Amino acid sequence: xxxxxxFCQSCGMPMVAADHFGTNCDNTPSExxxxxxxxxxxxxxxxxxxxxxxxxLHYHDENEYHNGRRYTINEAELYLRVMLPTLKRWESHKHxxxxxxxxxxxxxxxxxxxxxxxxxxxxxxxxxxxxxYHFHRIFKAIIRESPGDYIQxxxxxxxxxxxxxxxxxxxxxxxQTGYQSPQALSKxxxxxxxxxxxxxxxxPAILNVTVExxxxxxxxxxxxxxxxxxxxxxxxxxxxGRMDSYIEAWNKLVRYVGANGIPNDENEYICLxxxxxxxxxxxxxxxxxxxxxxxxxxxxxxxxxQKVEGGRYAVFTYKGSHKELENVYCNIYRYWIPRSVHxxxxxxxxxxxxxxxNEVKEEELVTEIFIPIEP
Numbered sequence: 001x002x003x004x005x006x007f008c009q010s011c012g013m014p015m016v017a018a019d020h021f022g023t024n025c026d027n028t029p030s031e032x033x034x035x036x037x038x039x040x041x042x043x044x045x046x047x048x049x050x051x052x053x054x055x056x057l058h059y060h061d062e063n064e065y066h067n068g069r070r071y072t073i074n075e076a077e078l079y080l081r082v083m084l085p086t087l088k089r090w091e092s093h094k095h096x097x098x099x100x101x102x103x104x105x106x107x108x109x110x111x112x113x114x115x116x117x118x119x120x121x122x123x124x125x126x127x128x129x130x131x132x133y134h135f136h137r138i139f140k141a142i143i144r145e146s147p148g149d150y151i152q153x154x155x156x157x158x159x160x161x162x163x164x165x166x167x168x169x170x171x172x173x174x175x176q177t178g179y180q181s182p183q184a185l186s187k188x189x190x191x192x193x194x195x196x197x198x199x200x201x202x203x204p205a206i207l208n209v210t211v212e213x214x215x216x217x218x219x220x221x222x223x224x225x226x227x228x229x230x231x232x233x234x235x236x237x238x239x240x241g242r243m244d245s246y247i248e249a250w251n252k253l254v255r256y257v258g259a260n261g262i263p264n265d266e267n268e269y270i271c272l273x274x275x276x277x278x279x280x281x282x283x284x285x286x287x288x289x290x291x292x293x294x295x296x297x298x299x300x301x302x303x304x305x306q307k308v309e310g311g312r313y314a315v316f317t318y319k320g321s322h323k324e325l326e327n328v329y330c331n332i333y334r335y336w337i338p339r340s341v342h343x344x345x346x347x348x349x350x351x352x353x354x355x356x357x358n359e360v361k362e363e364e365l366v367t368e369i370f371i372p373i374e375p
Contacts, residue, residue, distance in 0.1 A: 008034035009088035011052060032088055049090045053080045074144055081141045098301030103128035104142045105304035111151055116178045119151055156192050157279050159185060163201045165333050165344055170197055176346060221314040228310035231270060231290035232257050232297050240282050249289045256303050257291045263354055268292040272350035277326055309347045313370040321362045332371060347372035
């Protein structure tokens with residue numbers, strides 16, 4: 001008779017044979033823990049969950065298949081940090097696990113606010129309230145990039161966007177993206193994109209998808225002065241890889257905020273991203289599903305709080321499928337901005353949903369697109 005499949009509630013290892021089981025105090029087999037983690041009624045180590053992650057990674061082989069695919073060392077670490085808190089031995093660590101997400105959310109907001117300044121590991125660790133050593137590991141496990149790589153990517157993508165959409169000099173762009181000189185920006189840009197900023201500016205379509213103008217977008221947007229908004233948000237990572245991730249994120253966010261799920265006077269439903277889908281790699285692309293609320297809501301775990309900057313915006317009203325929104329943005333940046341009397345302000349754009357797919361057909365969805373501008 002085959003032994004039922006069990007998973008060790010300490011390390012997650014499948015126990016497929018009787019000799020894989022640990023032993024209780026009376027020397028009977030333990031169905032909860034494996035022989036490597038548990039013997040004679042006690043754990044074989046007194047380490048932390050982080051120690052267990054590092055121990056498992058020590059035996060990781062990137063050439064081995066798990067669940068039908070190979071995992072890089074970074075993917076394996078992320079998997080372990082998500083999986084271990086679900087096991088019996090580490091249940092008391094669930095709260096800590098959610099606090100890690102909250103800490104990383106705070107650091108990402110800190111990075112966004114200080115992107116033009118020098119940001120070092122110690123500063124970020126202080127914001128996270130985690131030691132330098134553990135912060136680097138935790139950030140990389142959750143974001144799948146080291147803090148330094150993440151900052152560098154944001155700066156270079158912002159520089160690429162400004163090269164596409166403004167006539168600013170390389171010196172001005174370097175200053176606005178945290179580089180000490182145009183030469184430093186040029187060197188980093190060329191290393192990442194294999195072409196110089198000047199070459200990219202002459203032919204930005206190299207990193208883009210060419211689109212035809214959409215004629216039904218109003219080219220005379222309403223100019224509004226918008227007050228700053230505080231929003232509760234949930235990140236959506238790589239939304240292009242799994243389209244139902246949008247619905248899942250919004251459902252979680254609505255439940256967390258306690259909204260009724262329909263845009264009204266009390267709640268605004270907003271989506272924003274600091275990445276550019278035409279530049280950012282899909283696995284690194286993040287969108288933020290956001291809801292405004294009149295009730296005080298505290299950040300918790302993956303749910304964060306951030307401020308959407310106020311100021312002057314060109315507001316385009318688009319009616320149609322959300323699937324076409326990327327083309328709408330491309331048309332605004334390529335055809336409206338260059339011909340308008342406005343220039344882009346150094347703030348984030350965002351979209352606001354005026355109705356929901358739960359109520360109307362896809363072609364009847366109405367979205368306002370807010371583009372930050374200045375005269």
